[in-house]
Amino acid sequence: MTTNSLKGKRGIITGALNEDSLAWKVALKAYEQGAKIVLTNSHFAMEKGKIEKLAKQIKSEIIPADATDMDELTNLFTKSQEVIGGKIDFILHAIGLSDNIRKETPYPELNYDSYHKTLDVSALSLHRMLSVAYKMDAMNEWGSVVALSYIAAERTFPLYTDMAEAKAVLESIVRSFGYHYGKYRKVRVNSISQSPTKTTAGKGIEDFNDLFDFAQLNSPLGNASADACADYCLTLFSDYTKMVTMQNLYHDGGFSCTGITDNLMQVVAKMRK
Numbered sequence: 001m002t003t004n005s006l007k008g009k010r011g012i013i014t015g016a017l018n019e020d021s022l023a024w025k026v027a028l029k030a031y032e033q034g035a036k037i038v039l040t041n042s043h044f045a046m047e048k049g050k051i052e053k054l055a056k057q058i059k060s061e062i063i064p065a066d067a068t069d070m071d072e073l074t075n076l077f078t079k080s081q082e083v084i085g086g087k088i089d090f091i092l093h094a095i096g097l098s099d100n101i102r103k104e105t106p107y108p109e110l111n112y113d114s115y116h117k118t119l120d121v122s123a124l125s126l127h128r129m130l131s132v133a134y135k136m137d138a139m140n141e142w143g144s145v146v147a148l149s150y151i152a153a154e155r156t157f158p159l160y161t162d163m164a165e166a167k168a169v170l171e172s173i174v175r176s177f178g179y180h181y182g183k184y185r186k187v188r189v190n191s192i193s194q195s196p197t198k199t200t201a202g203k204g205i206e207d208f209n210d211l212f213d214f215a216q217l218n219s220p221l222g223n224a225s226a227d228a229c230a231d232y233c234l235t236l237f238s239d240y241t242k243m244v245t246m247q248n249l250y251h252d253g254g255f256s257c258t259g260i261t262d263n264l265m266q267v268v269a270k271m272r273k
């Protein structure tokens with residue numbers, strides 16, 4: 001449904017790698033709602049992903065930037081404002097990577113170089129982006145920043161290893177920078193804690209399908225899809241949520257408030273038989 005809820009708004013969307021990416025869906029829907037968008041991703045993603053296809057579809061420019069590199073982020077914000085003709089109204093942070101997960105390293109044996117990289121790419125990158133935008137005064141008043149998180153930030157999911165810490169740091173940056181950017185320019189900063197979703201990053205987790213099915217069974221509404229996540233992001237970019245900031249917002253079909261569902265009880269009962 002097109003309501004032009006983002007008409008006249010300018011946004012930077014990170015993390016669109018392929019059609020499965022959460023950011024891909026957000027970009028498509030934001031474009032449908034009238035936003036002008038700059039896409040960005042790492043140089044690796046430029047080679048391996050399909051971002052150019054998306055850019056054509058939504059008449060957008062791509063400005064590559066490694067989200068751990070301050071010079072590249074400065075270039076991203078400078079060029080983005082030139083390309084889309086003004087200050088930025090919204091940013092989607094949809095960046096995650098863990099070599100420890102990719103290599104299936106058990107939590108007690110984490111490789112510390114990889115651990116640092118996980119934290120830098122998946123969490124500190126949000127601080128870096130906000131810091132660059134803040135110093136350049138690159139965002140409009142009442143702008144909106146959304147970062148994608150996962151409930152392993154606050155409860156243990158052993159397969160999520162060092163990404164759990166990355167998400168905990170990410171959610172803390174949301175609160176802390178949300179305070180500072182709110183005071184400075186009324187820019188709001190929130191995270192969305194999304195259900196397991198079958199994307200490249202999601203599927204990188206060993207036994208992801210089990211995690212997905214467990215969450216599906218233990219959520220009264222079932223898992224939230226990537227499309228539904230994109231719709232939720234759009235509400236946070238729009239003017240309908242101007243006073244929402246520094247929040248971690250659950251978008252998980254009720255998983256975060258559920259002890260156990262009837263569905264899961266039935267599975268447990270079957271195990272006894």
Ligand SMILES: NC(=O)c1ccc[n+]([C@@H]2O[C@H](COP(=O)([O-])OP(=O)(O)OC[C@H]3O[C@@H](n4cnc5c(N)ncnc54)[C@H](O)[C@@H]3O)[C@@H](O)[C@H]2O)c1
Pocket residue numbers: 014015016017018020021022023041042045065066067068093094095096097121148149150193194195196197198199200201202203
């Ligand atoms: N898929 C899930 O189950 C799920 C659930 C909750 C939250 N999330 C979060 O959603 C976000 C998007 O992930 P996704 O599931 O769409 O997977 P994805 O693999 O499509 O997206 C991850 C993106 O991070 C980008 N990236 C990695 N290193 C980077 C760097 N140095 N600089 C810039 N970009 C870099 C990748 O190129 C990729 O586009 C991530 O933060 C992820 O943790 C995913």
